[in-house]
Amino acid sequence: MLGNFSYCNATKLYFGDDSLKYLNDELPKYGKNVQLIYGGGSIKKNGIYDAVVSILRANDKNIIEDAGVMPNPTVEKLNEGVRIARENNVDLLLAVGGGSCCDYAKAVSVSVYCEDDPWQKYFIRFEEPNCKIIPVGCVLTMAGTGSEMNGGAVITNHRENKKIGHVFGEEVMPKFSILNPKFTYSLPKRQMVAGIYDIFNHICEQYFSGTDDNTSDYLAEALMKSVIHSSLIAIENQEDYEARSNIMWSATWALNTLIAKGKTTDWMVHMLGQAVGAYTDATHGMTLSAVSLPYYRYIMPYGLAKFKRFAIQVWGVEAKGKSDEQVAAEGLTAMENWMKKIGLAMNISELGATADMIEGIADKTFILTGGYKILTKDEVINILKQSL
Ligand code: NZQ
Numbered sequence: 001m002l003g004n005f006s007y008c009n010a011t012k013l014y015f016g017d018d019s020l021k022y023l024n025d026e027l028p029k030y031g032k033n034v035q036l037i038y039g040g041g042s043i044k045k046n047g048i049y050d051a052v053v054s055i056l057r058a059n060d061k062n063i064i065e066d067a068g069v070m071p072n073p074t075v076e077k078l079n080e081g082v083r084i085a086r087e088n089n090v091d092l093l094l095a096v097g098g099g100s101c102c103d104y105a106k107a108v109s110v111s112v113y114c115e116d117d118p119w120q121k122y123f124i125r126f127e128e129p130n131c132k133i134i135p136v137g138c139v140l141t142m143a144g145t146g147s148e149m150n151g152g153a154v155i156t157n158h159r160e161n162k163k164i165g166h167v168f169g170e171e172v173m174p175k176f177s178i179l180n181p182k183f184t185y186s187l188p189k190r191q192m193v194a195g196i197y198d199i200f201n202h203i204c205e206q207y208f209s210g211t212d213d214n215t216s217d218y219l220a221e222a223l224m225k226s227v228i229h230s231s232l233i234a235i236e237n238q239e240d241y242e243a244r245s246n247i248m249w250s251a252t253w254a255l256n257t258l259i260a261k262g263k264t265t266d267w268m269v270h271m272l273g274q275a276v277g278a279y280t281d282a283t284h285g286m287t288l289s290a291v292s293l294p295y296y297r298y299i300m301p302y303g304l305a306k307f308k309r310f311a312i313q314v315w316g317v318e319a320k321g322k323s324d325e326q327v328a329a330e331g332l333t334a335m336e337n338w339m340k341k342i343g344l345a346m347n348i349s350e351l352g353a354t355a356d357m358i359e360g361i362a363d364k365t366f367i368l369t370g371g372y373k374i375l376t377k378d379e380v381i382n383i384l385k386q387s388l
């Protein structure tokens, strides 16, 4: 049974291989000073930078460069972005990149007029913004996080070994996002599959909670099937437009708040993965894949009916003549085979985690209560040990 909720998604999307031209429709809505946010330079190699800059110039904007947003953006970079925005009286933050650039733009957007320390206020005390927020727009170049249509921003503080996400409300969501699947063609294969698993796991995190009959779960199953199907095509041909566009669209719907409606949601794989990320700075999607199977196998008995449903509906496991445990376990084996086939990291050692880090990683793992099993610290440690 669905509970009571309100639903609003504030982001306007432009999707397709001609979608960048709609930047011309959006730019006139904002002032002259545009902070152009991007990462380590991929957009200069694949031509997206030139295309965006020429549209900004045609619209008579002042371009304020803000390059070098790293994967897993840091608190130091956030402070730099805030300084750039303040010095230039910025009117629009335009992120051109993956989730890291989009997340970073949102974190800057709530921090420029904030009198407090943003890390402390938003990522330690989880307070909401009470200052002016600079609008954000995104041109997405990597499918995975869903950051293009949500209020999430994840920031890493290496000094404190913390990687923390704050999910802001609709006033922080991008005002618009441009999704051109062809922009994702130049992604290295490892990044592409990391993004694919990020999408898949976002869906799992919402699906593996609750025991009621909920439309969100049917939507989740359909999205998972689409991601699995398209991933197998994309690993053979990274320029298959149909597959890359389905992956991009699924990513957006996997985490734009829709399929969380009526769900308590789990998010423990993300809590474990983020803590691993804080210690290793590894690629986000890979930190998730590396801890997933030990976690799901451990909680399976506590959510058996849903794991059985997952096996049958998502993986096509034949249930006849088998116990519920057998069916559920076969579903996770099918998932494991798919993960290996597309080339995901299957343990945290290959991401640089070592046995002596386990205690620290466990300490930095937030324990959430929405899933089938509320973990104890010892259980977190055991799952991390099995993930090594
Ligand atoms: O920096 P550049 O040169 O752009 O290279 C990037 C980066 O090295 C590269 N890349 C992106 N698009 C490319 C490309 N290379 C070639 N061609 C392209 N078209 O890919 C690398 C990874 O990019 P990044 O933006 O870091 O990846 P992703 O989209 O996975 O974002 C990861 C960040 O998002 C956070 C993660 O924790 C992590 O910090 N998340 C945000 C969420 C949200 N807002 O809701 C939820 C997620 O669970 C996640 O936690």
Ligand code: ZN
Pocket (backbone or CB within 6 Å): 145, 198, 202, 270, 284
């Ligand atoms: Zn994620």
